[in-house]
Amino acid sequence: MxxxxxxxxxxxxxxxxxxxxxxxxxxxxxxxxxxxxxxxxxxxxxxxxxxxxxxxxxxxxxxxxxxxxxxxxxxxxxxxxxxxxxxxxxxxxxxxxxxxxxxxxxxxxxxxxxxxxxxxxxxxxxxxxxxxxxxxxxxxxxxxxxxxxxxxxxxxxxxxxxxxxxIPEKAGYAKMRNPASRYVMAGAFVSKGPQGIRVAINGAGPCVFRQGEMEAALAGSWSPEAVAGVKQNPEGMNGDIHGSAEYRAHLVTVMAKRAVASAG
Amino acid sequence: MPQVTLSVNGKSHTVEIEGRTLLVELLREKLRLTGTHVGCDTSQCGACVVHIDGESVKACTTLAAMCEGASVTTIEGLARPDGTLHPMQEAFREYHALQCGFCTPGMVMSAVDLVQKHPEGLSEAEIREGLEGNLCRCTGYHNIVKAIAAAQDVMHGRRETIAAAAQ
Known part of the structure; x- marks a missing residue:
């Protein structure tokens, strides 16, 4: 140093x-x-x-x-x-x-x-x-x-x-950690409250971002099943030795499902 | 050269440092307290864990200058002045919770903080999760977990001695 x-x-x-x-x-x-x-x-x-x-x-x-x-x-x-x-x-x-x-x-x-x-x-x-x-x-x-x-x-x-x-009515967070470094491979923070329905994705892309299609799906029905059908486009996702862009895109949907389930 | 005044194991020290001096460098190189180890030097392995004002921290990722007025406890400060080991040290000995011993000072310091924060008692799974920040490359985790489980009973007054806990 x-x-x-x-x-x-x-x-x-x-x-x-x-x-x-x-x-x-x-x-x-x-x-x-x-x-x-x-x-x-x-x-x-x-x-x-x-x-x-x-x-x-x-x-x-x-x-x-x-x-x-x-x-x-x-x-x-x-x-x-x-x-x-x-x-x-x-x-x-x-x-x-x-x-x-x-x-x-x-x-x-x-x-x-x-x-x-x-x-x-x-x-x-x-x-x-x-x-x-x-x-x-x-x-x-x-x-x-x-x-x-x-x-x-x-x-x-x-x-x-x-x-x-x-302060939201409901909120939940789920992440998949890299098994060695413990940093987030993909995570999702979801909430329903005064700021509307929001889905923020971290770890998967170069910067945290909102997943608009999942927000729309949750506006229709607040349930893990609602986001389960929304696929994240792998374009622009991080790809490295820890996981490909396609793998991280897949994790986005899985983490969003888990986050909604934990929010209740 | 700037100075920092801090208490280490109950004794006050005023030490000349650089801005970039890390707490672990102050402890090892200035005070010659070499029980605190540097393993990875990237805040992952936990060999350098000490307590600052009762909280376990990684001394390799703490600036010495930020410890002005702090009370630091290292592995050398756990045993009583007469040499009687802390229950956690006694438990590590009793359960053979070390092989090469390099990670042991950090393991013990993390374990003492973990147990102190949980007077209600910790399950085996909670102990394992609580050791997230400490790596043992001899993979001696089983006995480390057993030692911590035994030590918590003594530290919380549920048993009198580690030997009793061992039975």
């Missing part, structure tokens, strides 16, 4: 000022993705800005029909939160199966969503629930946030502060 300067601001304003002044600086929270990337020398930040001292980015609270989760919230906190389990049990269950215990004890919601790894879990929940991403500058609907592989609508000096999840 190349060396860098380490700094720990205590407010969102101070953190974003550092990034505005130096585009080669990087934010860190849990570091479970950034540190492995730095070890591979995939990135050479001048300064690493530790966000964990920023109180305004913490906390889980319910505001009416919305669950607001601070960006610094660790996966283990979402997994064990009584508030999350009561409002969106599928989200708590999803968090409980990210990485392993030690990763969940460090990794954060904001880090996962900002990074937008195609095989990450949280982007599927954010898109599948139609959440709103709250940043240091604005509020971005999920449909406009995830732009491509490891790419989001965030500007260089823009910081993800919290995510507002609308």
């Amino acid at each position: 190349y060396d860098f300067t380490y700094t720990k601001p205590s407010s969102v304003a101070d953190a974003t000022k550092l990034l505005a002044a130096d585009p080669d600086a990087k934010f860190i929270s849990g570091g479970q993705t950034l540190l492995p990337a730095l070890k591979h020398r995939l990135n050479k930040p001048t300064t690493v800005v530790d966000l964990t001292g920023i109180g305004e980015m913490r906390g889980i609270r319910r505001e009416g029909n919305t669950l607001v989760i601070g960006a610094l919230t660790k996966h283990v906190e979402v997994e064990t939160s009584a508030e999350v389990k009561a409002a969106i049990p599928a989200l708590a269950q999803m968090a409980a199966h990210i990485g392993d215990t030690q990763v969940r004890n460090r990794g954060t919601l904001g880090g996962s969503v900002s990074n937008n790894d195609p095989a990450a879990d949280y982007p599927a929940a954010v898109l599948g629930l139609g959440a709103t991403v709250v940043t240091s500058k604005r509020e971005i609907p999920a449909d406009e946030f995830f732009l491509g592989m490891f790419t989001t609508a965030l500007e260089t000096d823009e910081l993800l502060v919290a995510i507002k999840f609308p």
Whole structure:
């Protein structure tokens, strides 16, 4: 790992000022993705800005029909939160199966969503629930946030502060993990609620995406059988040594079925 | 050079570090606490697991600078000062839960956190799932799982000694 300067601001304003002044600086929270990337020398930040001292980015609270989760919230906190389990049990269950215990004890919601790894879990929940991403500058609907592989609508000096999840009537998540790496081969987060019927697919393509045909099928009948007949086009799906595009396309339908079944 | 002040196994240390220094490097190279191992160095194998403020983490994927003010426990900090082993260490010995021993410090630290978080008790399947982040390449998992099952009874006061649990 190349060396860098380490700094720990205590407010969102101070953190974003550092990034505005130096585009080669990087934010860190849990570091479970950034540190492995730095070890591979995939990135050479001048300064690493530790966000964990920023109180305004913490906390889980319910505001009416919305669950607001601070960006610094660790996966283990979402997994064990009584508030999350009561409002969106599928989200708590999803968090409980990210990485392993030690990763969940460090990794954060904001880090996962900002990074937008195609095989990450949280982007599927954010898109599948139609959440709103709250940043240091604005509020971005999920449909406009995830732009491509490891790419989001965030500007260089823009910081993800919290995510507002609308509380659905039903929601479910299912994923097929690679047996060795445990990353998602294909996953589906489905929900029915204030944002309509939504099906978000992760792991299978270069970026999380909505499966419109499955959403239409579920609008007709909310049942696993409704999505069972919808085939995902393998064109544009990821193909690698772990699985072909055709295999991942097949998994999309299977995971969607399982997600609807788990949503009930 | 920047400094970090942290508590390791109950003792306060102020250590000079670089921004990029990892917690595992601080422990092994600065404090010479070499019980914490580096296996894969890619946060998969769990040989480097230590506790930060009571939570198990991978020390190879934690910046030392981010541990300012933290309380760190390593494998060296589990036994009592008189040398009496922690019940989890005793159970690993009793059940022969190690072959080459490389993964053992991380296994023990993960297991202690797992058991502490589940006072209601863990089934064999839950123990196996809880070890997701630790790899043993001797494939000694069966005895590791048995050791953890025995240790949880002692740690939660349901049995007095590991030997009793073994019977």
